[in-house]
Structure formats: C-alpha cells, structure tokens
Amino acid sequence: MLGAIRAGVRYVRHTPDLRAVLVRSSVFILCGSALWALLPLFARSELGLDATGYGVLLGCLGAGAIVGAVFLPRVRLKVAIDPLIAGATIVFAVVTLLLAVTHHFAVLCVAMIAGGIAWMALMSTFNVAAQTTAPAWVRARALAVYLLILQGGMAAGSTLWGAVAAQVGIPLSFLCAAFGLVVGLVVLPYYRLATSEEVDLTPSLHWHEPVVVSELRPEDGPVLVTIEYRITPEQSRGFAQAMRALSRMRRRDGAIQWGLFCDVADRGRYIETFLVESWAEHLRQHERVTIADLAVETRARVFHVGEAPPLVSHLIYAHDRAMKKQRQKT
DSSP states (O other): OHHHHHHHHHHHHTOHHHHHHHHHHHHHHHHHHHHHHHHHHIIIIISOOOHHHHHHHHHHHHHHHHHHHHHHHHHHHHSOHHHHHHHHHHHHHHHHHHHHHOOOHHHHHHHHHHHHHHHHHHHHHHHHHHHHTSOTTTHHHHHHHHHHHHHHHHHHHHHHHHHHHHHHOHHHHHHHHHHHHHHGGGGTTTSOOOOTTTOOOSBOOOSOOOOOSSOOOTTOOOEEEEEEEEBOGGGHHHHHHHHHHHHHHHHHTTEEEEEEEEETTEEEEEEEEEEESOHHHHHHHHHHOBHHHHHHHHHHHTTBOSSSOOEEEEEEOHHHHHHHHHHHHO
16 A cells, blocks of 8 residues: 555656646645635625525536536647646636626626636546546546545645635635636646657556576665666767656656666766666556556667667665575475
8 A cells, every 4th residue: 555655756756747747736826715615605795695595606617527528628629738727717717807896696606607617628628638648547536636636635725825815814714816826827837738649658668577596575675777888988978868857757667776787997887777666566566567658668779879779777675585585494
C-alpha cells in the first residue's frame, strides 16, 4: 500500500503535464467554489427567494451543464484546450460578477445557464486532461490525487468564501471571487495542458529483459542500473540537456536516485545511473515505459557515437544478498 502511494506521489512530482492539470484545476476551484458556497445565502438573503426560486436557479445551472455536454465535443474539435479553459473561466467569472451587481431574477437565470455551460466545459476538460496525462499503470492513483485536489479545493474554497462573506457581505465576496478567477489565468502560460494527441502513453515494451545468471527474488535490492554512452565531447552540453528529460522519466517510472557521470580520464565516456528499490520494481519499469518515453530515450541516444548500442548493466545490492544467504544457512 505504501509502495503504491509512493509511486503515485513520485509520478506527480516528475510529470509536468499532470502537475499542470493539478495547478490549473486548484487555481480555478478555489475561486469558482464561491458560487456554489454562497448561492443559497444569496438566493435567500439578497433575492428573497424561497426553496422553489433557489431550485429554479440551480435548475438553470443544471440545464446549462446539459447544453455544455451536448455541444462541448464539437467545440473541442475547433478550439484548443488552453483557449477553451480560458474562455470558460472568463464566462464563469462574468456569471459570478453578475451575482454581485444585479438582483434581476430573469437575468440571473440566463447567467446560471451560461455558468452551467462554463462549469461543464471546465470540469470535463480537467477530467479528460487528468486521465490522458497518466498511463494505465498509475492512472487510478493520478485520478485520486486530482480528485483530492478538486474536492479539497472545493471544501477549502467554500470555507474561505463563507468567512469572507461574513466579514464583507455576499455581493462583495462574489466580486472578489470573479476578480480571482480572472487573475488566476496568469498561470496559463506556465502550466499549459497537454492533449491526448501530444502524448502517446501506449506501452512500448522496448526494453530488453535483463540477463540473470542466478535466480533473484522480487524483494531483492536495491538495484543499480548503469548505461554507458560514448559522446563526442563537443556535443556534451546538448547531451546533458537531453538527459535531463530522461532523468524525469526514470524517476517517474520508479527510480529513487538518478545521476549522470563523466569519466575524468575520457571526456567522451558518460555513465548514466539510476537506483530502484527492488528487483520487482525494476521489472515493473520495463512494463511502464511508453512510446512517449521511447521518443525521449531516442533524443538522448542520438548523441551516442559508439559502434555498439549503449552498454546496460544491472547490479544488485551485494551486502544485502550476502546477509540473506548467511541467514538462510543458519
């Protein structure tokens, strides 16, 4: 169980595409939750509505969500994912702003329909992005983290805006939330969302099975993997840059340590090393490598100039194995 949790946290830490989804969704939900948290109070205290009137407002939100679900697939074919989210955020901000400046029931009903459309566009886009940025082996854990951020942000945001409304009033709280939604768009250039067409997470299964001369148990380890490259010294800077992307891939798929070393006696000899907790975990790495990862490896191995491919070695922690064998004998 702890291993699964660590793998999920490691994947989030070393996957920029998934982090972008988490940051963008949390920035939106923190201010977007104001509408859901304060709408009941607004309907009763500001509009003087009963349960039926509040139900009509909620029904308009639901109707907008249905309309959004119907037309959203067509919109996605014509609009890129980042402009779609930016536009939907602005629409939701305008709806929140209208709650602050008008008390006209018919206008608010129309605004709620627009808000439902924007909410559906945002939530469905975030959901799809969270699923398509994680391969099958870690998708459930990635979605768990995403839902934790989403639901936790909704709870935290509701608490925040409830406290703000108690101090400054409901209309001003809506105004602040609308402003926060627009300001939150500043993160867009730094956390762009990847589409499913940009990242192919199909397993590539291109890693060769390691040669083993004696039987290893799944819990044996740690395992040290070394890969030796021959690089033209003039291309060392480009090689190091390509290896940084490979470092993220190794750590994301299970490595607990990674390093790149240059031989001081031979400037063209580089050794990549990464450490994995156990033999079983390293074998899982073979299954986790995707076609997108293969492209990252290919960009790094383009710098290799040796006649043979880079030399891969697998080393098991010797002291641990020796102690286990001694305990078995005794």
